[in-house]
Amino acid sequence: MAAISEAEPAAPRMSLLFDLWLINHMVEGAFDDALAAGSGLSGEEFGFYSLLRRFGPATPGRISRWTAMPPTTVSATVRRLVQRGHVDQRPNPADGRSRLVALTPDGVTAHAGAAEVFWTATRPLAAALQDDVHHQRISLQRLDQALRDVGGLEPRPYQVDDTASARQHLEYDGTPLTTDEEGSVRAYIDFIRTRRTPEGLR
Structure with a gap:
């Protein structure tokens, strides 16, 4: 009589939020690793500077509502960056009571330097995603909206x-690029975008 084999246990079903928890920790580690080589900013700070450079000045309350960061965390971050000379606070002309948070010229310089380090270090990820980057961003945007609605x-x-x-194309008549070369070109395009004036940054 043939031996009865035991069925392999089914893989555990994990939730979408657990998926996000895993990805969040990998993203945090990737940010910190990418910026560790002399940029002077942590991954969390780089994101904060990026937000202010592209969408600031903004009130602490607006930053909290954009990012879901607790108001106390926003306040502590702003105080630290003010002491560093990279952020200042100014009266909000819209209501005269709240204050606007903005990068100083030194803050813009620090962010630009960190951006160069960041884009260089993240080229392998861009190469791995290749043409799928835009589709991934659309999926993340839909998830972002759902989380904001909830x-x-x-x-x-x-x-x-x-x-x-939405996809943009550049004409090129030279020798066909390898997969790695295409990834490097896409990463460099993203890097060039970070060097625009604050009004033109993406």
């Missing part, structure tokens, strides 16, 4: 164009 948060301060025309 949490009662404000819309994110920018939108990724969810249309077929």
